[in-house]
Amino acid sequence: MGHDFKVGESLSDKDLEKIQPGRTTKQEVLEMFGPPLGIARRGKVLKVPSAIQGKMGWEEIQSETFFELFSTKHTLTNQHIIYYYFSTEASGIGGIFLFFGKESTDIHVDKLWFLINEQTAIVEDYIFRDQE
């Protein structure tokens, strides 16, 4: 017995090499990846859909936790925003045997953050993480 679900397009399929920090624009990111799942602004709480444990729900995230990702390399100001993209795919392997059954779900999560200067509309940096 198996089950699968998928939220969003797999981000690893996208050509991230095309992104050039300091040159790529916000508009180009929108054309390549579509609208972000969330836009983080300093001091704000971000509410984003999540698919934790195979169920859709909402997750509240302090924007500051995203800004931390860029804090060591950049001097962050209130003009910075972060575009947050996320995709998840789950595949379940299950079985019912005569006296024992076990089901497990592998969840693959891709997350992508773009640090954008709103004043210049330039992507200053990005971070991609894929988690199994």
Next chain:
Amino acid sequence: MKPFPTNYAIGPWIMFTVMLTASSCVTAEISEKALWENEFEQIQRGISTKNDILSLLGPPRAILKKEDLQNVDIFSTKDYWFMVQAIEKFKPFSHVEKFTEKEMIYYYTSTKVQTLPTYFYWIERGEKNAFVTHLWVLINETSGIVTDFSFRKEERTSRTGDY
């Protein structure tokens, strides 16, 4: 020898019994990003940096600075509420005075859910056991060095839909 009773449709009953036995034992394990202990082993007090932690574990669920403790509004956020509850419950750092104005806490948490028993896989699930791992990393904001870290594991039981 008595002939096998063929006047009853026993096939479905055998199948029913087998499936009931089997499905009552089914467990389902579902986990979000797990905090594995071998990841903790890579964290070294006084050596690891904030950047090492971010590279290893990604952005924390919440960040706590000492001045945040005076800010009541911040606790309306679920993650902050959980973090503060967890700090209160587990007291992860032995000396509270360690948490100074120059330090901040990165809080990570992950949950592994085990569902058991399942009466019928496709109808209803019973109780769930959730294994929650909490990780707090104390970081000196000025130097960016990890001064301490602590983790705790707890098991919670709930009915379907609580997690």
